Amino acid sequence: MTTPPFDEIDRRIVLATQEGLPLVPAPYAEVARQVGIDEAELLERLRRMQGDGRIRRIGAVPNHYALGYRFNGMTVWDVPDARARALGRAVGALPFVSHCYLRPRHPPDWPYTLFAMVHGRDRDTALAHVEAIARLLGADDLGHQVLFSSRILKKTGLRLSGGHGA
Amino acid sequence: MPPLDETDRRLLDDFQRGFPLTPRPYAVLGQRLGLAEDEVRRRLGRLHDAGIISRVGAVVRPHTAGCSTLAALAVPPADLERVAALVSAQPEVNHNYQRDHAFNLWFVICADSREAVGAVLERIADASGLEPLDLPLLEDFHIDLGFPLWT
Structure with missing residues (x-):
């Protein structure tokens, strides 16, 4: 699958919309003005980027922590490399998994390759999600851990550098 | 509220x-x-x-407009505040979390290129005296459709 090139205008659109649409009656017209194109072109480009998957979704981005999801566990799994992709797709499809990624292992310190984020309003709910993933993986679970976040030290939206000051 | x-x-x-x-x-x-x-x-x-939503806007697929990695440091507890502050101070770091594990500091670096990400990792290694675990995304399995809040 080839993705069309990401040009400077797309880049400016991503930056402008990532920070949030303004809460004015015609927000796209406002973003278009910032980017330097007209509203119709902006909407067309947003549709295209959403169509080819570069934009996952456009909508309200809730702050799960503020909504009471205080138990955010990063679960990490050591799974057989040959099965990692199939297992990743299965885990990523679970409704309570918000992100699921494959990452490299760094033995001996870090044997885990499959990362899945789970969330709960209490610790037991989050741990029940971990158990459900373990059941799904069965014998392919060669070892896992759950790392709960104890403090958010920094959290900002996507930063793109170049072309806009800092 | x-x-x-x-x-x-x-x-x-x-x-x-x-x-x-x-x-x-x-x-x-x-x-x-x-x-x-x-x-x-x-x-x-x-x-x-009220902080209930962080924005109404676009969620972009990773690596659409640059390069990123997830990195972790195993910081001796006595040094955690200093190292956490120097990591958060890097403009390319957009998330920095403390987690309950020997690798107790987890952060995401976003920059224009893999080289630029590597330079930030090096800067953090030099300033902290610790070797970061570099865990770039190899594959993303989740089609992010949002997350049901009241089910």
């Missing part, structure tokens, strides 16, 4: 994706929820000000 009412919940749960790509999107939301356009904007503004 007063407790969320049914309309707030619908604003949060029904519109995590599929935000209308039309010139007056808040009017379209209002039609679906039986609210006036300015009431939709007022409620979203209130949810934003």
Whole structure:
């Protein structure tokens, strides 16, 4: 699958919309003005980027922590490399998994390759999600851990550098 | 902020994706929820000000507009505040979390290129005296459709 090139205008659109649409009656017209194109072109480009998957979704981005999801566990799994992709797709499809990624292992310190984020309003709910993933993986679970976040030290939206000051 | 009412919940749960790509999107939301356009904007503004939503905007696929990695450091507890502060101070670091594990500091670095990401890792290694675990994304399995909040 080839993705069309990401040009400077797309880049400016991503930056402008990532920070949030303004809460004015015609927000796209406002973003278009910032980017330097007209509203119709902006909407067309947003549709295209959403169509080819570069934009996952456009909508309200809730702050799960503020909504009471205080138990955010990063679960990490050591799974057989040959099965990692199939297992990743299965885990990523679970409704309570918000992100699921494959990452490299760094033995001996870090044997885990499959990362899945789970969330709960209490610790037991989050741990029940971990158990459900373990059941799904069965014998392919060669070892896992759950790392709960104890403090958010920094959290900002996507930063793109170049072309806009800092 | 007063407790969320049914309309707030619908604003949060029904519109995590599929935000209308039309010139007056808040009017379209209002039609679906039986609210006036300015009431939709007022409620979203209130949810934003209260920290319930971080924004109404686009969620972009990783690596669409640059390069990133997830990195971790195993920081001796006595040195944690110093190292956490120097990691957070890097402009390319957009998330930095403390986690309950020997690798107790987890952060995401976003930059224009793999080389630029590597330079930030090096800067952090030099300043902290610790070797970061570099865990770039190899594959992303989740189609992010938002997350049901009240099920």
